[in-house]
Amino acid sequence: MTDGSEYNRVKTTQLSIRILETIKELDGARLSEIVSSLDIAKSTAHKHLHTMEEAGYLIKEGGTYQIGLKFLNLGEYARERWPGFEHIKNAVGELTERTDEECDFVVEDHGRVTTIEESYHKWVKYEEPSDGPPSKEYRARIGSYYYIHATASGLAILAEYPTERVNEIINKWGLPAKTEYTITSQSALFEELEQVAKRGYSVDDQGYAEGMRSIGKAVHGPDGRVLGALSVSGPAYRVDGVVLQEKIPNELIAVVDSLEQTLAEEAPL
Numbered sequence: 001m002t003d004g005s006e007y008n009r010v011k012t013t014q015l016s017i018r019i020l021e022t023i024k025e026l027d028g029a030r031l032s033e034i035v036s037s038l039d040i041a042k043s044t045a046h047k048h049l050h051t052m053e054e055a056g057y058l059i060k061e062g063g064t065y066q067i068g069l070k071f072l073n074l075g076e077y078a079r080e081r082w083p084g085f086e087h088i089k090n091a092v093g094e095l096t097e098r099t100d101e102e103c104d105f106v107v108e109d110h111g112r113v114t115t116i117e118e119s120y121h122k123w124v125k126y127e128e129p130s131d132g133p134p135s136k137e138y139r140a141r142i143g144s145y146y147y148i149h150a151t152a153s154g155l156a157i158l159a160e161y162p163t164e165r166v167n168e169i170i171n172k173w174g175l176p177a178k179t180e181y182t183i184t185s186q187s188a189l190f191e192e193l194e195q196v197a198k199r200g201y202s203v204d205d206q207g208y209a210e211g212m213r214s215i216g217k218a219v220h221g222p223d224g225r226v227l228g229a230l231s232v233s234g235p236a237y238r239v240d241g242v243v244l245q246e247k248i249p250n251e252l253i254a255v256v257d258s259l260e261q262t263l264a265e266e267a268p269l
Contacts, residue, residue: 012048015038015040015044015048016048016051016052018038019034019038019045019048019049019052020052020057020058020067022034022037022038023058023065023066023067024067028061028064028065028066029064029065030063030064030065031045031046031049031063031065034049034065049065052068053065053068055070056068056069056070057070057071075143079116079117079142079143082107082116082227082228083221083227083263084221084227084259084262084263084266085116085117087259087262087263087266088105088116088117088219088227088228088259089117091105091230091255091256091258091259092104092105092117092118092119092230093119094255095119095230095232095251095252095255096119096120098251098254098255099232099234099247099248099251099252101232101233101234101239101248102118102119102120102232102233102234103118103119103230103231103232103233104117104118104119104153104230104231104233105117105118105153105219105228105229105230105231106146106151106153106154106157106228106229106231107227107228108148108154108157108226108228109145110172111148111168111169111172111173112145112146112147112148112154112173113145113146113148113151113153113154113157113228113229114143114144114145114146115141115142115143115144115146116142116143116228117142118141118142146208147173147175147176147178148169148173149170149175149182149183149189149207150176150178150182150183150204150207150208151204151207151208151214151216151231152202152203152204152214152215152216152229152231152233153202153214153216153228153229153230153231154216154229155192155193155196155202155204155216156196156201156202156216156217156218156229156231157218157226157228157229158189158193158196159193159196159197159202159218160218160220160226161226163190166189166190166193167186170186170189175189178207178208178209179206179207179208179209179210180210181205181206181207181210182207182208183207199249200217200253201215201216201217201249201252201253202215202216202217202229203215203216203244204216205236206236211235211236211237212233212234212235212236213233213234213235213236213239213240213244214231214232214233214234214239215231215232215233215239215244215248215249215252216229216230216231216232216252217229217230217231217252217253217256218256219256219259219260220260221263221267222263222264222267223267227263230252230255230256230259231252232248232251232252234248
């Protein structure tokens, strides 16, 4: 017994999506690389590539195909139409000024979270690793996807979901480790979600990136639906003690309460 989802999928569209994902994974790909990676006919690959290039979804640099800027246009449209986006944007900026740390707002999308707004305080500094190049893991980037269990914002969102939905996400994505501190067992995850529900906000202690701590809180719309989550992140050496236990949580709660009130006041009757 199936839910009919496989029957309703269009194979040509699926192939176009796979081609796009392959080009991104390879950071640009030639026709021969697409054919080899996806094990498809050269003529088939060429038709898909040519169609997407003409529509602006791909650009061709010499013989290499790259993702086109048409996606940027669509992504900005999707971001800005998110319920309460302008108020969310203002809240992220306010939280950054109140905490002097990095802040962002994420939403859940098919079992992962993605950042739709970010703000970085000019004084934020991280200790760079002594045995390698500077890490890019500390900085959230608009449009990037993250495993929901490995971030404070994701944990805050999961804590609002029914058990059935949480299990669906686990079954789809698993609980892969980002660092040695990442939650990787189902029992540990549910224990953590209970703690999040009790305290009203989540804490990620280096589960996403070593050396970084984050505090997150879910944001609800006027109808009670979870719109996403606000979070504050900073170096573990600074986000500690009273800053971790009182200062940042208090500022985060205040900004979320204010944002939810604003969203409720502007909701259509």
